[in-house]
Amino acid sequence: MKIFDVIVVxxxxxxxxxxxxxxxxxxxxxLVERKTFPREKLCGGLLSARAQKEFMQIFGENKWxxxxxxxxxxxxxxxxxxxxxxxxxHQPFFFTSRIHFDACLAALAREAGAYLLEGIVxxxxxxxxxxxxxxxGKMLKADFVVGADGVRSRIxxxxxxHTASKKNLALGLEIEVPLELTTKTVVDPEIYLGVxxxxxxxxxxxxxxxxxxxxxxxxxxxDLKSTFNTFLRQHYGSLPNxxxxxxxxxxxxxxxxxxxxxxLLVGDAAGLVEPVTGEGIAFAMQSGRLxxxxxxxxxxAGQPESALKYYLREYxxxxxxxxxxxxxxxxxxxxxxxxxxxxxxxxxxxxxxxxLDLLAGEIDYKDYMQLMMKKLGSRIIVAR
Ligand SMILES: Cc1cc2nc3c(=O)[nH]c(=O)nc-3n(C[C@H](O)[C@H](O)[C@H](O)COP(=O)(O)OP(=O)(O)OC[C@H]3O[C@@H](n4cnc5c(N)ncnc54)[C@H](O)[C@@H]3O)c2cc1C
Numbered sequence: 145m146k147i148f149d150v151i152v153v154x155x156x157x158x159x160x161x162x163x164x165x166x167x168x169x170x171x172x173x174x175l176v177e178r179k180t181f182p183r184e185k186l187c188g189g190l191l192s193a194r195a196q197k198e199f200m201q202i203f204g205e206n207k208w209x210x211x212x213x214x215x216x217x218x219x220x221x222x223x224x225x226x227x228x229x230x231x232x233x234h235q236p237f238f239f240t241s242r243i244h245f246d247a248c249l250a251a252l253a254r255e256a257g258a259y260l261l262e263g264i265v266x267x268x269x270x271x272x273x274x275x276x277x278x279x280x281g282k283m284l285k286a287d288f289v290v291g292a293d294g295v296r297s298r299i300x301x302x303x304x305x306h307t308a309s310k311k312n313l314a315l316g317l318e319i320e321v322p323l324e325l326t327t328k329t330v331v332d333p334e335i336y337l338g339v340x341x342x343x344x345x346x347x348x349x350x351x352x353x354x355x356x357x358x359x360x361x362x363x364x365x366x367d368l369k370s371t372f373n374t375f376l377r378q379h380y381g382s383l384p385n386x387x388x389x390x391x392x393x394x395x396x397x398x399x400x401x402x403x404x405x406x407x408l409l410v411g412d413a414a415g416l417v418e419p420v421t422g423e424g425i426a427f428a429m430q431s432g433r434l435x436x437x438x439x440x441x442x443x444x445a446g447q448p449e450s451a452l453k454y455y456l457r458e459y460x461x462x463x464x465x466x467x468x469x470x471x472x473x474x475x476x477x478x479x480x481x482x483x484x485x486x487x488x489x490x491x492x493x494x495x496x497x498x499x500l501d502l503l504a505g506e507i508d509y510k511d512y513m514q515l516m517m518k519k520l521g522s523r524i525i526v527a528r
Contacts, residue, residue, distance in 0.1 A: 148163040148174045148259070148286040150439060151276055153299055156185060157425050158411025159292030160249035161202050161432030166439060167257035167423060174284050175258045176276070178265040181247040186318055186391035187425070188348050188355050189245070190333060191238040193504035195426035202433050203252055208364040211248060214239040216332040221489055221496060224338045225378055228489040232332055234500045239350050245425075266293070273407045278280040287448040288439045289407045292432060295392050297413035303404045312397035312415075314343060314422070316359035317372045319386045323352055326380055330354050336375070337486060341365050342477045343395075343422075345375050356380075359422055361395060375520060393417050393424065396473065398466045401456070402507045406448040408435040408455050420476060427462060434458045468509035475516065488519050495519060 152163045155177035163175040177183075191212070200208055216237045220230035254260040275285040290293040291299025295313075300306060328347075336345035343360025351371070356379070358372045365371060369388070375381060394415035402414035410416070411428030418427065438454035475481050489495060498515055501507045 145275070145283045145285050146174070148172045148284060149443070150174070150288040150290060151176065151266075151284050151286040152258070152290040152292055153276065154178075154183075154291070154293035154297075154413070155250040155253070155260065155262075156246055156294060156411060156428060157249055157415070157431040158416075158428035159290065160246070160253045161429040162290045162292060162410060162436045162439075163253040163258040163432075164249070164256050165433055165436030166204060169440060170257070171437075171439070171443075173253075173258040174211045174261060174286065175250065176251055176261045176264050176266050176278070176284070177250065178263070180242045181250055184390050184439075185242040185246060186316065187242045187352070188318065188346055188350055188357055189240045189242055190385050190423070191240055191345075192426060193235045193237075193506075194431065195423070196238060197505065198426050198429045198433070202429060203249070207248075207252065210239050210311040211245055213237045213241060213244075214349055216349060219333045219496075219500060222334060222336045223486045223489075228337075228486060229493060229496045230332065231493060231496045231500060232496065235504050237333055237503075239348055240353075241350070243471060266298060269299055269407070273303070273405060287443070288451055290432075290435050290439075291403070291407065291409040291413045292411055292428070293413050295394055295412040297409065299407065300399075300409055300413050303407055305399055305401070305403075305409065307395050311363060312361070312395055312419075313315065314359050314361050314393050314395035315365070315390055315415075316357055316393055317368060317388055317390045318355060318357035318423070318464075319376070319383075319388050320350075320353040321356055321380060321383065321386065322518065325383065326354065328354070328379060330340060335483060337476075340368060340371055342471060342473070345372075347379065358366060359393065359395075362392075380399050393422065395419060395422065395468055398463065400463055401452075402431070403455065406442070406451050408438065408451055410435045414507060415426060416466075419466055419508075420472050422505070426505075431459065431462065459483065465508060468513075472513060474510045475513065484520070485516070488516065488523065491523070492519055 340360030341364035409430035442451035
């Protein structure tokens with residue numbers, strides 16, 4: 145049996161962020177990943193300014209340029225096929241491909257000193273929460289375990305915190321359209337409301353492709369595949385057979401209590417996908433960083449069991465943003481409210497700009513909802 149200070153299960157952005165921070169401080173870290181890098185992870189690959197800040201805080205500013213394959217200066221919003229509004233001189237959005245991004249992050253964690261075990265699956269967590277079994281029959285032992293194993297987290301399940309209840313589980317579908325197959329020009333990301341229920345569609349510009357996707361709550365979209373086919377036909381006519389891929393994401397099922405004693409959940413394993421935008425990479429890295437910080441504090445106090453207590457102190461900032469976002473969902477997604485929201489957008493660039501500020505982490509949903517109410521009020525007065 146190998147003995148470490150910390151076992152991190154899963155080397156996505158959440159796991160690599162935690163492993164990097166701990167290894168850089170001299171902790172003996174095992175970073176266990178079921179796949180072998182480079183590996184795919186279905187994702188739009190959009191990195192907001194919030195993600196950029198988080199990345200730079202963890203891995204350093206000089207590592208950032210190599211992560212980005214394309215930059216955009218704003219976004220356009222649509223309701224079904226109707227253009228609503230757009231802003232094209234905002235703080236940038238960045239685009240990456242996860243096959244590259246995740247491999248880089250895992251490599252950075254390894255360079256910092258983490259022991260990266262690739263192609264190895266963690267099959268179970270021991271009852272005392274201080275050892276994991278691997279699919280090669282071996283066992284690893286540590287004072288701390290970080291569950292960074294995504295939406296179907298085994299670690300969350302082992303401590304009876306199932307990651308995403310069916311009610312708040314979304315499905316995302318995507319294809320990559322090679323630029324040579326389309327005449328459609330996409331400069332800034334395009335967001336399409338009204339195409340999936342409790343979700344949206346997107347077209348993101350990449351270096352050699354356009355990433356086209358749709359995502360929405362499973363319970364509200366029993367046949368998302370047909371909805372996606374319609375969306376694709378509207379924008380691309382008939383396309384040659386490009387393989388459509390799908391993956392689940394926790395969408396509104398974030399954990400208020402993300403772990404147990406010395407076991408901490410981060411990223412999708414803790415349900416940390418933003419309940420309106422579906423952004424997950426920034427919060428995976430942020431929670432990975434906060435978990436590392438909590439482990440340092442608990443180890444310093446000589447009380448591994450207190451890690452969750454330390455983690456919760458700063459994790460609250462994510463919970464607070466997500467609970468506001470969960471309220472905002474009721475103004476943006478259900479049918480009558482969505483029509484109202486959509487009716488405001490063409491008349492207000494300010495609302496679009498503020499929305500992008502929100503994505504960058506510069507304002508919160510409380511500020512945004514206030515602005516929305518003000519706009520709504522003035523529309524009602526004008527209508528009278
Ligand atoms: C279609 C779609 C589009 C999206 N687009 C965006 C976007 O544009 N921008 C954005 O910010 N977010 C996006 N997201 C969300 C984002 O992909 C996730 O929130 C993010 O990947 C979470 O990171 P993570 O590290 O928590 O988990 P993951 O990235 O899922 O990584 C988990 C890792 O754990 C490994 N693993 C799992 N089980 C085990 C095990 N038992 N043993 C060992 N290893 C294991 C997996 O192989 C994987 O490498 C999208 C999601 C979907 C589904």
